[in-house]
Every structure is written in C-alpha cells, then in structure tokens.
Amino acid sequence: xxxxxxxxxxxxxxxxxxxxxxxxxxxxxxxxxxxxxxxxxxxxxxxxxxxxxxxxxxxxxxxxxxxxxxxxxxxxxxxxxxxxxxxxxxxxxxxxxxxxxxxxxxxxxxxxxxxxxxxxxxxxxxxxxxxxxxxxxxxxxxxxxxxxxxxxxxxxxxxxxxxxxxxxxxxxxxxxxxxxxxxxxxxxxxxxxxxxxxxxxxxxxxxxxxxxxxxxxxxxxxxxxxxxxxxxxxxxxxxxxxxxxxxxxxxxxxxxxxxxxxxxxxxxxxxxxxxxxxxxxxxxxxxxxxxxxxxxxxxxxxxxxxxxxxxxxxxxxxxxxxxxxxxxxxxxxxxxxxxxxxxxxxxxxxxxxxxxxxxxxxxxxxxxxxxxxxxxxxxxxxxxxxxxxxxxxxxxxxxxxxxxxxxxxxxxx
Ligand code: FES
Ligand SMILES: [Fe+2]
Numbered sequence: 001x002x003x004x005x006x007x008x009x010x011x012x013x014x015x016x017x018x019x020x021x022x023x024x025x026x027x028x029x030x031x032x033x034x035x036x037x038x039x040x041x042x043x044x045x046x047x048x049x050x051x052x053x054x055x056x057x058x059x060x061x062x063x064x065x066x067x068x069x070x071x072x073x074x075x076x077x078x079x080x081x082x083x084x085x086x087x088x089x090x091x092x093x094x095x096x097x098x099x100x101x102x103x104x105x106x107x108x109x110x111x112x113x114x115x116x117x118x119x120x121x122x123x124x125x126x127x128x129x130x131x132x133x134x135x136x137x138x139x140x141x142x143x144x145x146x147x148x149x150x151x152x153x154x155x156x157x158x159x160x161x162x163x164x165x166x167x168x169x170x171x172x173x174x175x176x177x178x179x180x181x182x183x184x185x186x187x188x189x190x191x192x193x194x195x196x197x198x199x200x201x202x203x204x205x206x207x208x209x210x211x212x213x214x215x216x217x218x219x220x221x222x223x224x225x226x227x228x229x230x231x232x233x234x235x236x237x238x239x240x241x242x243x244x245x246x247x248x249x250x251x252x253x254x255x256x257x258x259x260x261x262x263x264x265x266x267x268x269x270x271x272x273x274x275x276x277x278x279x280x281x282x283x284x285x286x287x288x289x290x291x292x293x294x295x296x297x298x299x300x301x302x303x304x305x306x307x308x309x310x311x312x313x314x315x316x317x318x319x320x321x322x323x324x325x326x327x328x329x330x331x332x333x334x335x336x337x338x339x340x341x342x343x344x345x346x347x348x349x350x351x352x353x354x355x356x357x358x359x360x361x362x363x364x365x366x367x368x369x370x371x372x373x374x375x376x377x378x379x380x381x382x383x384x385x386x387x388x389x390x391x392x393x394x395x396x397x398x399x400x401x402x403x404x405x406x407x408x409x410x411x412x413x
Pocket of ligand 1: 070071072073074075089090091092093094
C-alpha cells in the first residue's frame with residue numbers, strides 16, 4: 001500500500017514531474033528502425049513520456065525526433081515534407097533539421113537573426129537492436145548507450161515485438177516482477193509448454209545492485225540445495241527473463257495511462273532457430289497476435305481479451321485467455337489506468353513489489369536531493385537473467401552477483 005502522494009510520484013512521467021525527470025536521464029526506445037525504412041520517407045508520430053513527437057529519417061539517413069508542433073503556429077509536422085536534410089512544415093514552409101535548427105524560413109524576409117532564434121525541441125537518437133532509442137534529458141548529462149545484451153547481438157539472434165497497454169508503466173513493470181502470479185494467472189497449456197515452474201516458491205529475494213535489482217524465486221532442491229530463478233530489473237523500466245531463449249521487456253511510458261511493452265527473445269551466442277521463431281510467433285508466450293498495421297493486440301480490453309469461459313471452467317487454463325502476454329495484460333489493465341495503491345493489502349508474496357517501489361521511490365528521493373541516478377554507467381547493464389542451484393548453506397545474496405554478470409566479449413565495439 002502506498003500513500004496517494006507516493007502513488008502519484010511513482011507513476012506520473014509528464015514533463016516537469018519528478019519521475020518524468022528521472023526517466024528522462026536514460027535512453028528510451030522510441031520506435032522500430034524499420035518504421036523509417038528510407039531516407040526522406042514518411043515521418044512517424046511518436047509519443048513518449050506524454051510528449052507528442054515526430055520521427056523522420058533525413059536525406060543522409062540520420063533519424064530525427066522532434067516536437068510534433070511547428071514553432072511557428074503549432075501545425076503538426078506529421079504532415080511535413082521530408083526533404084533535403086530536414087522536415088518542412090506544410091503550412092508556411094518552415095523547415096527543421098534533426099538537431100532542431102531552423103534551416104529555412106521562406107515565409108519571412110531574409111532575417112538571419114530571426115531564423116537563428118527559432119528552434120524546435122529535438123532529442124538525440126541512436127539505433128541499437130533494431131530500435132531507435134532517444135535521450136530526452138539535459139544534453140550535458142547524456143550518458144553513453146548501455147551495454148544491454150539483446151541490443152548488441154546480431155539481428156538473427158533476436159526477435160522483438162511491441163504492443164500498447166492501456167495502463168500506467170509502473171503497473172506493467174510491477175506485473176513483470178510479480179513472481180507469485182505465475183502459479184495462478186499463467187496456469188495452463190502455455191506454461192507447461194514453456195517449462196515455467198508451477199510449484200509455489202518457498203522464498204523470494206530481492207538484492208539491490210548497481211543496475212537495479214536481482215529478483216530470486218526459490219524452490220526446494222535435492223539434499224538441502226535450493227533452486228533459483230533469477231530475473232533482473234534494470235532501472236528504470238527493463239526486465240531480463242530467465243527463459244530459454246532469454247527474454248526481455250521494456251515498459252516504455254507513452255503517457256501516464258499508456259505503456260508500450262517491447263517484448264524480446266534472444267540467444268547471446270547463436271541465431272534463433274526456426275522452431276524458436278515458430279514458438280515466438282505462436283502467441284503463447286510474450287508476443288501477442290497484433291491487429292495488422294497497429295500497435296494494438298487482437299485480444300484487448302474492448303473484447304475482454306476474448307476470454308473463453310468454457311476453457312476456464314474446464315481447468316485447462318486458469319484464465320481462459322490465450323497467451324501469457326495477454327493474460328498479464330488483462331490483469332494489469334483491469335486495475336484501471338493508474339492503480340489505486342492506497343487500497344491494497346500486500347503480503348509476503350509481494351516482497352518484490354514492495355522492494356521495487358522502494359527502489360524507485362528511493363532513487364527518486366536521492367535524485368531530487370541532487371544525487372546521480374542509478375545504473376547510468378553503461379557497463380552496469382552487462383548482466384543476464386539466470387537459473388541456478390545453490391548447495392545447502394550458500395545464500396542467493398552471496399552468489400548472485402557472480403552468476404548474473406556477463407563475461408563474454410559480445411560487447412566489444
Ligand atoms: S505553422 Fe508551420 S510553418 Fe507555419
Ligand atoms: Fe505474467
């Protein structure tokens with residue numbers, strides 16, 4: 001349970017909000033690179049952290065991400081002409097380059113000073129892992145791009161999709177780390193197929209690290225040993241999942257009530273096999289079936305995720321909803337656009353949730369007091385989710401650091 005004030009602080013990410021300022025210190029996925037397939041092609045609308053933007057690829061192939069509104073009289077640059085290294089507003093012809101400079105003002109007398117004074121908000125972009133990432137924080141504080149493993153592997157090692165969720169990003173993030181729901185929400189044919197362990201865990205551990213935290217779920221092993229599933233939280237909104245192939249999510253805040261859920265499967269050291277790809281595209285796991293040409297899933301809150309009550313009653317599926325990703329979505333969205341955390345009753349199995357909130361609120365507190373946000377050293381993200389067995393007497397806290405750090409040279413530039 002949180003106070004109303006903390007719930008607001010935790011969830012709101014618009015310009016000028018405390019959490020908005022913090023999240024703006026990290027690189028954020030904006031869109032797929034292939035949404036801008038060619039130089040001077042059609043611009044694409046992008047919304048991030050409650051800011052309406054337009055992405056375009058200029059004549060030289062560089063990606064620009066600028067305010068959607070033209071600084072002249074606020075017309076949408078989505079309708080702009082993308083030509084000769086800039087996006088030109090179709091209302092009166094003002095033109096802007098990827099750095100936000102005004103490079104042409106044809107409707108005005110040739111007054112160099114006026115042109116120099118006109119700027120449009122432009123965020124730097126970098127293309128990694130098939131995505132365009134942007135940095136929306138103060139320019140002088142821009143960090144290097146993090147060593148996030150799935151963005152560094154060859155393209156055929158990786159499968160990435162995205163879908164919109166009608167709820168706040170913290171709800172989706174919490175859902176991703178809510179380990180105790182696996183046994184309930186996801187009980188059904190999908191989990192058996194994916195080898196998710198269905199017995200109730202005996203212990204949960206959350207160990208704060210330089211990158212965020214490592215979350216361990218413990219089941220009893222043989223001869224006093226313990227079997228651990230360890231997922232990774234990278235601040236502010238990443239998860240690394242210990243499935244095979246490895247999984248990952250990025251829950252990107254689009255606005256306070258909408259999240260873009262990027263879902264990834266990858267192998268560090270080999271291409272995804274045809275069977276891996278068939279499994280990914282079966283929509284049983286984290287990649288939902290999508291409405292053609294949109295970021296909306298076919299199963300959604302308007303059709304109650306096509307819940308099949310007969311299937312639910314049969315006991316074959318706990319929810320009657322197809323696909324792990326959509327089961328998560330149904331529950332996270334059902335809490336409302338921003339969950340009211342003042343009326344909850346948290347128990348032992350919510351340990352991870354409690355610690356996740358604490359980590360984010362403490363990071364926010366330190367940040368507001370002038371401290372450096374966590375996880376900005378690009379090498380801090382050099383970690384991988386894991387499953388392992390520890391002998392009797394060895395604790396998760398002692399072992400985890402060594403077991404999640406990556407030592408292979410996949411990060412060589
Ligand atoms: S509104 Fe864009 S040029 Fe006038
Ligand atoms: Fe889930």
